[in-house]
Amino acid sequence: MSESELYSRAEKRVDEKMDFYHHLYSFIAVNIILIVINVLFSRGEWWFYWVTLFWGIGLVSHYLKTFVFFEKFDDKYRDQMIEKEMEKMRK
Numbered sequence: 632m633s634e635s636e637l638y639s640r641a642e643k644r645v646d647e648k649m650d651f652y653h654h655l656y657s658f659i660a661v662n663i664i665l666i667v668i669n670v671l672f673s674r675g676e677w678w679f680y681w682v683t684l685f686w687g688i689g690l691v692s693h694y695l696k697t698f699v700f701f702e703k704f705d706d707k708y709r710d711q712m713i714e715k716e717m718e719k720m721r722k
Contacts, residue, residue: 644701651697658690 662683669679702708 640706643706647697647701651693654690654693658686662686 662679665679665682669677696704
């Protein structure tokens, strides 16, 4: 792998991590605001947790894609899958 390819992959990886952290910070900030709104304006009805729950599911999936299964979503892995499919088609 050339130095420019290595740099390109590292840059993509860093961008994916930065995207996750932006998502996390948005999640925290918006949910704090929603909790405050819920407490101030509708104390008897707790609705903020629905937003937190479903957005949290999305955040967890983003975390898994970024930090756990990142090699499964890599261009190199994609190229390997294409090669396997081409081999199957040749048979």
